[in-house]
Structures are given as structure tokens and as C-alpha cells.
Ligand SMILES: [Zn+2]
């Protein structure tokens with residue numbers, strides 16, 4: 310810490326301090342040092358001590374803010390620490406009480422002055438905060454323009470989805486040789502949350518296949534992801550709204566695909582539903598899946614015709630974004646930590662696909678239960694297939710165990726934040 314950066318407050322008088330002050334009140338500690346200072350030396354506050362005051366007394370954590378913003382905070386607090394209008398009064402009152410040796414009165418005085426001082430700093434900070442944000446926003450916007458023509462750097466990382474969610478530390482981790490890579494798997498969490506049938510069908514990278522002699526249908530999530538590793542201390546972090554084309558896209562691979570009537574497909578879906586016995590295994594999941602298929606077909610093929618082919622559609626008007634990182638326990642070496650805030654930016658363009666693989670109008674579906682495994686689910690992230698009588702339970706448990714603990718997503722347009730559960734239950738769609 311450089312000396313000229315430090316703030317100096319002159320000591321008040323000499324006396325042994327008999328007053329106990331807890332560690333979580335750095336302003337009180339400052340008072341105590343001032344009244345107990347018997348050498349009449351100046352009491353110097355380091356930047357780290359000012360950060361401590363900001364965090365513990367003023368509820369302002371500055372570890373992960375922009376450098377410029379931090380600099381402004383430090384200067385504001387330094388200025389108002391010096392300029393507190395009650396310093397003279399404090400000095401006189403303490404001197405007078407000390408000459409009488411009245412420790413109880415000093416304790417009371419400290420309590421009153423402590424509250425006054427903290428309220429004073431808090432009020433100054435409240436006024437300054439929006440102004441600081443504005444200054445930093447303008448400054449970083451300018452910097453971004455200047456940075457735009459720099460070269461892009463690409464890095465390939467292979468890992469599982471759950472590793473990816475926490476693969477980068479926000480700053481070099483001193484407990485692990487200052488690496489930014491988090492290779493160590495965290496403890497497995499026991500998740501007690503429940504998950505609805507709708508959410509299961511729409512979960513990240515879930516695929517469903519219906520495979521009957523007369524009807525083959527596949528659908529699933531086919532989200533596109535884009536990753537960029539950012540140091541948020543340097544990079545401008547606001548993401549521009551990313552608009553997604555809302556039109557239904559049809560595969561051009563099968564040019565001569567035959568045209569089907571929507572009502573014929575609806576008929577076969579009804580037939581399947583009707584042939585499911587009341588107490589059929591996975592009945593709830595299967596009924597919801599069939600309803601889901603019909604909802605999408607009706608919504609996308611209002612004209613009543615569709616091809617025996619592959620369709621794709623974005624599920625929301627805007628992409629979502631989130632930031633993946635693992636936190637590092639903070640330490641006092643703030644010069645080092647303040648250079649980094651590494652976060653993996655993940656953009657998702659939520660989309661689903663469906664494909665009619667086979668359709669034979671003449672065959673009537675009956676006695677579904679004679680076919681084994683005619684419906685199956687698959688997690689595309691883990692290449693794991695779920696079928697058979699306990700399909701629902703296994704799929705649910707798999708998602709709860711491996712894919713439930715996920716950071717939230719933010720809409721790139723309206724900036725609202727949604728949990729994965731909310732998005733899955735609402736077909737990844739929301740109104741801005
Ligand atoms: Zn999986």
C-alpha cells in the first residue's frame with residue numbers, strides 16, 4: 310500500500326483503552342485507536358482497512374467491482390472520514406471525560422458518535438452510489454469501443470456439463486497454486502426439490518422418442534450454446550439483446566417428403582391416449598408428452614399440413630445469458646484479487662426440434678402394452694436412455710442428481726432472471 314494513498318486522522322489524547330470493541334465494527338476500532346493513542350502519533354488507515362469499513366459498516370462489498378469504481382469508493386470514504394463535522398466535538402468531549410477518568414461516559418459517547426459517524430458515511434455513500442455507477446458505465450463503454458478491433462482468442466475446453474458450470478475460479482485461487490481452473494469436484498449435494506412432469510420434458514438437452522409400427526416421432530431440446538471467458542474487471546459485461554428468428558424452420562434434406570394432414574396425426578395421438586390403461590406405467594409422463602406433441606403441432610401447422618420431416622424452432626424471442634464460475638474464499642491480499650473476476654459467459658439460444666419419422670394412416674393402434682419400450686427418454690448430455698416401467702422415476706432422479714443445481718438465466722433483452730426450473734416449466738418462453 311502506498312503511503313500517499315492512505316488517510317490520516319490525528320490522534321486525540323493519551324489513555325489506556327479499557328473498552329472492548331468487537332472485530333465486526335471497524336469504525337469503533339478506529340475510535341478506540343484514537344482515544345487510546347498515548348504517543349500522539351497519527352492514526353493511519355490503509356486501503357484494506359477502508360475496504361473493511363465499506364464491507365462491515367456500510368454493507369458495500371467491493372471485491373468484484375470494477376477497478377475504477379473501487380478507486381472512487383476509496384477516495385470518497387477517505388474524504389468523508391477526514392471531513393466528518395463532529396471530529397472537533399468528539400475530540401473535546403473525549404479529552405474532558407478522560408481527564409475525569411469517566412470510562413462509562415466515554416463508552417456511551419463512543420456509542421452515540423459511532424452511530425452518528427456511520428449514518429453520516431452511509432448518507433454520503435447513498436448519494437454517491439448512482440453517480441459512481443454512471444461514471445463507470447460511461448468509462449467502460451468508451452473502453453469497449455477502443456477494444457472492439459482487438460483479436461479474438463479461442464480456447465477449447467472439454468469437460469462434463471456439471472464441471473463446466475464451475476470450471477473457472479473468479480480469480481487465481483491461492484489455495485490451489487493460483488490456478489484459475491477448478492479441477493476439483495465439489496461435494497455432491499443432496500437435492501430435495503421436486504420437479505414437475507412439464508419441466509422433465511423441457512429440461513436442458515432431453516430427447517423423447519415414440520416408436521410404434523405405424524408412427525415414429527422424435528422431439529427434444531436442441532439449444533445452441535456459445536461460451537466466452539471474460540475477466541469482468543476489464544470487459545464490459547452488458548450483453549446486447551440477441552433476437553431469435555421465430556419462424557418454423559424445416560429441414561431441406563428431404564425434398565420429396567410426403568405431406569401429412571394434421572388431423573390424421575391428431576387422430577393417431579388420440580388413439581394412443583385411448584389405448585393407455587388407467588393404471589399404465591408412466592401414465593402421467595406419457596399423457597403429458599402426447600399433449601405436448603399435439604400442442605406444438607397445432608401451434609406450428611395451422612394450415613393443417615405438415616411434412617414427414619424434421620422441424621426446428623426457437624422457443625423464445627431472445628437468447629438468455631448466464632455466468633459460470635466458482636468462488637474463491639477472499640483473503641486480505643486485495644491488490645492481487647482486484648485484478649480478476651473471471652466468469653464464463655454462457656449464451657443459450659433455446660430451441661426444440663421434432664421429426665416425424667414414420668406415419669401409416671391405415672393402422673389402428675391398440676393394445677399398446679404389447680410393444681415394449683415404445684416410448685423412451687434420453688439425456689443428450691450424458692447419453693443416458695430412460696425406458697421401462699420406472700422410466701419416470703429414473704429420469705426425474707437423473708435430472709435431480711446431475712442437472713438440477715444450475716445457475717439462473719437472464720433474458721438478454723429485458724434482463725429478467727429465471728431459474729432453469731421456471732424456464733423448463735414454461736417451455737423456455739417468457740414475455741419481456
Ligand atoms: Zn444427464
Ligand SMILES: [Zn+2]
Pocket residue numbers: 627720721722723724725739740741
Ligand atoms: Zn425478456
